Amino acid sequence: MSLKEQIIAVRDSGKTNMLDSRTVQYIANEMNFYELVIFIEEHRDKYSKFIFTGDEKYLSVSDK
Numbered sequence: 001m002s003l004k005e006q007i008i009a010v011r012d013s014g015k016t017n018m019l020d021s022r023t024v025q026y027i028a029n030e031m032n033f034y035e036l037v038i039f040i041e042e043h044r045d046k047y048s049k050f051i052f053t054g055d056e057k058y059l060s061v062s063d064k
Contacts, residue, residue: 003035013027021047
C-alpha cells in the first residue's frame with residue numbers, strides 16, 4: 001500500500017484531523033501502517049505539505 005493510500009485510509013477512518021500529525025501516527029500504527037508512521041516522523045514537513053496541497057511529490061523521500 002502506497003503512502004498516499006495509507007494517508008487516505010487514516011483520513012477515511014474519521015478518527016482525527018489530518019493536521020494532527022501525532023494522532024495520525026498513532027492511528028497509522030494501530031492500522032499497521034508503519035511506513036507512514038516512520039515517514040511522518042522523519043519528514044513531518046513533507047507530510048504537512050502533502051496534506052495542504054495534495055501534491056504527491058511531497059511523498060517522495062529523495063532530497064530532490
